[in-house]
Amino acid sequence: MKNIQSYISENKERFLNELIELLKIPSISADSAYKNDVLKTAEAIKISLEKVGCDTVEICKTDGYPIVYGEKTIDKNLPTILVYGHYDVQPPDPLELWTSPPFEPVIKKTDSHPDGAIYARGACDDKGQMYMHVKAMEFMTTTNQLPCNVKFMIEGEEEVGSANLSNFVKNNQEKLKNDVILISDTGMIANDVPSITTGLRGLSYVQVEVTGPNRDLHSGLYGGAVANPINILTKMIASLHDENNHITIPGFYDKVEELSKEERAEMAKAPFNLENYKKALDIDAVYGEEGYTTNERNSIRPTLDVNGIWGGYTGEGAKTVIASKAYAKISMRLVPHQDWEDITNLFKKHFESIAPKGVKVKVTPHHGGQGYVTPIDSIGYKAASKAYQDTFGKTPIPQRSGGSIPIVSLFEQELKSKTILMGFGLDSDAIHSPNEHFGVWNYLKGIETIPLFYKYFTELSK
Amino acid sequence: MKNIQSYISENKERFLNELIELLKIPSISADSAYKNDVLKTAEAIKISLEKVGCDTVEICKTDGYPIVYGEKTIDKNLPTILVYGHYDVQPPDPLELWTSPPFEPVIKKTDSHPDGAIYARGACDDKGQMYMHVKAMEFMTTTNQLPCNVKFMIEGEEEVGSANLSNFVKNNQEKLKNDVILISDTGMIANDVPSITTGLRGLSYVQVEVTGPNRDLHSGLYGGAVANPINILTKMIASLHDENNHITIPGFYDKVEELSKEERAEMAKAPFNLENYKKALDIDAVYGEEGYTTNERNSIRPTLDVNGIWGGYTGEGAKTVIASKAYAKISMRLVPHQDWEDITNLFKKHFESIAPKGVKVKVTPHHGGQGYVTPIDSIGYKAASKAYQDTFGKTPIPQRSGGSIPIVSLFEQELKSKTILMGFGLDSDAIHSPNEHFGVWNYLKGIETIPLFYKYFTELSK
Numbered sequence: 001m002k003n004i005q006s007y008i009s010e011n012k013e014r015f016l017n018e019l020i021e022l023l024k025i026p027s028i029s030a031d032s033a034y035k036n037d038v039l040k041t042a043e044a045i046k047i048s049l050e051k052v053g054c055d056t057v058e059i060c061k062t063d064g065y066p067i068v069y070g071e072k073t074i075d076k077n078l079p080t081i082l083v084y085g086h087y088d089v090q091p092p093d094p095l096e097l098w099t100s101p102p103f104e105p106v107i108k109k110t111d112s113h114p115d116g117a118i119y120a121r122g123a124c125d126d127k128g129q130m131y132m133h134v135k136a137m138e139f140m141t142t143t144n145q146l147p148c149n150v151k152f153m154i155e156g157e158e159e160v161g162s163a164n165l166s167n168f169v170k171n172n173q174e175k176l177k178n179d180v181i182l183i184s185d186t187g188m189i190a191n192d193v194p195s196i197t198t199g200l201r202g203l204s205y206v207q208v209e210v211t212g213p214n215r216d217l218h219s220g221l222y223g224g225a226v227a228n229p230i231n232i233l234t235k236m237i238a239s240l241h242d243e244n245n246h247i248t249i250p251g252f253y254d255k256v257e258e259l260s261k262e263e264r265a266e267m268a269k270a271p272f273n274l275e276n277y278k279k280a281l282d283i284d285a286v287y288g289e290e291g292y293t294t295n296e297r298n299s300i301r302p303t304l305d306v307n308g309i310w311g312g313y314t315g316e317g318a319k320t321v322i323a324s325k326a327y328a329k330i331s332m333r334l335v336p337h338q339d340w341e342d343i344t345n346l347f348k349k350h351f352e353s354i355a356p357k358g359v360k361v362k363v364t365p366h367h368g369g370q371g372y373v374t375p376i377d378s379i380g381y382k383a384a385s386k387a388y389q390d391t392f393g394k395t396p397i398p399q400r401s402g403g404s405i406p407i408v409s410l411f412e413q414e415l416k417s418k419t420i421l422m423g424f425g426l427d428s429d430a431i432h433s434p435n436e437h438f439g440v441w442n443y444l445k446g447i448e449t450i451p452l453f454y455k456y457f458t459e460l461s462k
Numbered sequence: 463m464k465n466i467q468s469y470i471s472e473n474k475e476r477f478l479n480e481l482i483e484l485l486k487i488p489s490i491s492a493d494s495a496y497k498n499d500v501l502k503t504a505e506a507i508k509i510s511l512e513k514v515g516c517d518t519v520e521i522c523k524t525d526g527y528p529i530v531y532g533e534k535t536i537d538k539n540l541p542t543i544l545v546y547g548h549y550d551v552q553p554p555d556p557l558e559l560w561t562s563p564p565f566e567p568v569i570k571k572t573d574s575h576p577d578g579a580i581y582a583r584g585a586c587d588d589k590g591q592m593y594m595h596v597k598a599m600e601f602m603t604t605t606n607q608l609p610c611n612v613k614f615m616i617e618g619e620e621e622v623g624s625a626n627l628s629n630f631v632k633n634n635q636e637k638l639k640n641d642v643i644l645i646s647d648t649g650m651i652a653n654d655v656p657s658i659t660t661g662l663r664g665l666s667y668v669q670v671e672v673t674g675p676n677r678d679l680h681s682g683l684y685g686g687a688v689a690n691p692i693n694i695l696t697k698m699i700a701s702l703h704d705e706n707n708h709i710t711i712p713g714f715y716d717k718v719e720e721l722s723k724e725e726r727a728e729m730a731k732a733p734f735n736l737e738n739y740k741k742a743l744d745i746d747a748v749y750g751e752e753g754y755t756t757n758e759r760n761s762i763r764p765t766l767d768v769n770g771i772w773g774g775y776t777g778e779g780a781k782t783v784i785a786s787k788a789y790a791k792i793s794m795r796l797v798p799h800q801d802w803e804d805i806t807n808l809f810k811k812h813f814e815s816i817a818p819k820g821v822k823v824k825v826t827p828h829h830g831g832q833g834y835v836t837p838i839d840s841i842g843y844k845a846a847s848k849a850y851q852d853t854f855g856k857t858p859i860p861q862r863s864g865g866s867i868p869i870v871s872l873f874e875q876e877l878k879s880k881t882i883l884m885g886f887g888l889d890s891d892a893i894h895s896p897n898e899h900f901g902v903w904n905y906l907k908g909i910e911t912i913p914l915f916y917k918y919f920t921e922l923s924k
Contacts, residue, residue: 030778030781203682212745218865220760220863224763224795225749227749228767230767233696233771234771235703237700238701241697281675281688282676283820285689287818287820303681306690308774309695309771309774310772311770316494317492317553317622318492318791319492320894329775358747366780403682
């Protein structure tokens with residue numbers, strides 16, 4: 001496409017500043033205290049889509065946070081690309097571990113980002129990657145090079161399960177009709193090793209509550225004589241993995257697809273250095289399911305992790321108490337063919353069944369989504385691959401991600417179209433963690449690569 | 463003793479109001495935010511001791527909170543009773559479970575307290591029981607019936623391990639010289655079943671910290687591939703008890719005294735109704751060490767309880783994170799002959815040894831104390847027993863308590879005198895829990911019984 005590099009270098013500062021303004025709004029969907037900020041962010045997205053030439057832009061109400069929808073149709077006979085992204089972000093805590101405030105973006109140089117990276121919650125996941133598409137659109141409309149029709153669907157509840165997006169999609173199939181869905185909400189292997197995500201894990205997220213005595217008790221007067229909900233909770237959670245770190249929930253693995261030797265050999269080709277991996281995390285050993293490599297454990301295998309646990313006295317000093325209740329938030333990453341609702345039910349049934357006498361157990365399903373796999377012989381994948389070749393000078397590697405974008409499998413089911421996951425972030429960008437950041441080089445490279453996807457997808461669709 | 467009942471009924475309202483004023487000060491020693499309130503409480507105790515006729519009262523500085531010391535010597539040839547108590551209280555949380563604010567005392571009637579009970583943190587443990595001694599002293603001095611010498615030692619760090627009291631005792635053996643130590647910081651079986659505590663459990667309190675990766679991680683990208691500190695912590699804690707709820711720490715039981723069939727039979731005579739016990743706690747079953755009854759589990763057997771646990775995301779909604787760190791506060795109740803420092807070392811060694819590769823474990827000893835047993839043929843015990851007979855009309859039952867007053871065994875070691883534990887609280891008074899309270903009847907009954915102990919102890923000492 002003509003002049004894309006020059007256009008980017010001329011507008012680089014503005015592209016960065018616009019994103020920085022967006023990152024200043026704490027759009028934390030998990031915490032209702034930030035409701036107004038989430039809504040304010042939706043407004044900001046609407047305005048930005050109008051500015052880059054969408055014909056119609058609307059803020060679509062849902063039972064939760066609104067969905068920003070925009071479209072530009074140049075010719076009904078040309079293909080239509082549906083861009084999905086989200087404007088909400090993860091909670092930033094623990095705040096004390098941030099080297100700069102999560103909602104006061106700053107650009108700092110790092111080893112992986114010598115040109116600098118924008119530090120802020122949402123910089124990579126997903127405000128930065130979503131905004132690449134807005135700026136790519138700006139380039140194509142400004143230079144009259146938009147080769148096809150475009151639809152944008154930017155939601156505000158991805159970090160809390162996209163509960164209302166699914167209804168929106170089901171009720172707007174005609175409006176959302178498209179030939180391919182394009183999402184940048186994943187990562188790539190390295191700046192010099194481009195990759196396209198071809199698989200996502202599903203998710204089941206639950207909260208558990210163990211109740212023992214009806215009040216907190218003195219641990220001296222009652223210690224040893226009644227079930228301590230925290231001790232019991234640790235026993236119950238510990239029992240969910242066996243000595244080989246297999247998950248012990250009956251039926252959990254029934255539908256898990258076992259990859260062939262060949263597929264695993266293919267996966268093993270992706271560059272990976274275990275020593276660097278351990279060094280980056282400051283751990284003396286990796287840990288996981290017996291019989292699988294690190295890259296397999298976090299992509300083609302399901303997992304069960306406690307994301308939070310609390311109970312009893314957690315303040316300063318000591319309190320000799322037996323708590324009445326103990327809680328945990330537990331999530332399971334699932335692989336294709338594992339149905340998240342089935343797994344949630346299996347978990348609930350099993351967890352309740354292992355509760356000893358003397359306690360009551362409550363399992364509250366939180367949210368979830370299905371896994372996803374995309375073929376590498378589709379027009380969409382080929383178009384993406386050619387685009388990367390142009391801008392990175394290398395053929396991207398197909399890669400299964402361990403993460404989840406629950407909505408992707410629903411898109412395929414409801415809209416009958418495939419999703420292409422063009423992610424430009426790095427694992428080291430610390431999404432969901434303190435000091436999340438997004439490389440300036442990656443941000444601009446995304447803006448440069450996306451229009452080429454439009455070009456090749458349109459050409460290959462002829 | 464003359465006129466004690468009439469004196470109490472004439473001054474009942476004032477006795478209650480003085481205690482209520484004391485309970486309004488939130489003297490939480492575990493939380494440094496309340497430092498000024500703890501110090502203010504020491505001042506109040508000093509003034510109250512001066513008012514009831516102590517010759518000298520001083521606030522003795524320590525490296526922590528001060529110790530209030532007061533004494534009245536009437537005749538060097540008469541015995542000296544050393545009264546110990548504490549003016550600090552447990553943290554009140556969880557606040558939402560209190561039916562009235564913990565530091566705004568109110569009197570409410572209950573089934574076990576038809577004459578009403580004072581609801582406030584510290585009402586029973588230990589401000590209320592400590593203040594009985596101050597008012598008993600008032601009666602004896604005002605009516606010229608003090609039969610012996612008295613010393614008061616009221617500390618402000620009992621709820622956080624009495625670290626500085628031990629030094630104070632070691633450095634002031636002459637000043638604290640006494641013939642018997644009298645403490646009201648325990649309970650009795652029921653208002654119509656008076657009992658004297660003859661045994662206390664020791665305590666070892668530690669905090670553990672499990673560190674995995676050097677930052678919080680996205681549970682999708684890393685889930686299954688690295689050790690999750692919370693999952694590991696639950697496994698480690700769960701492994702501290704076997705299937706019979708025996709503690710698995712090597713050497714933990716080595717010095718535990720096994721009671722004879724006869725002693726256990728004697729214990730079993732104490733009135734206990736398992737159904738009422740379960741009903742009061744709203745549990746469908748008790749839970750504990752195989753082969754022992756409920757009353758044995760919480761008195762003659764050592765225990766290991768998690769008092770608090772925390773890690774990861776515990777806020778509203780969901781966060782798919784693998785925490786970098788997980789924490790727990792763990793306390794062990796010990797029986798006589800188990801040395802708390804030995805046990806703390808055994809725990810530390812064992813807990814560190816069971817940490818899998820991929821995590822770092824830190825064990826921080828918090829505080830502790832030795833268990834204690836007192837004979838029932840001592841002058842002190844006999845004097846207490848006679849006092850109860852006069853005021854309750856029944857011989858009190860000797861009872862082992864599951865609680866700990868770490869300082870008691872140190873008193874014996876340093877001051878070479880026995881401690882008599884005259885407790886007037888009930889198990890149902892919810893000490894260390896929300897809605898702690900102390901029966902008005904029990905408070906006044908304590909004030910009535912204590913002077914009789916002085917009388918009989920002096921007579922029996924002749």
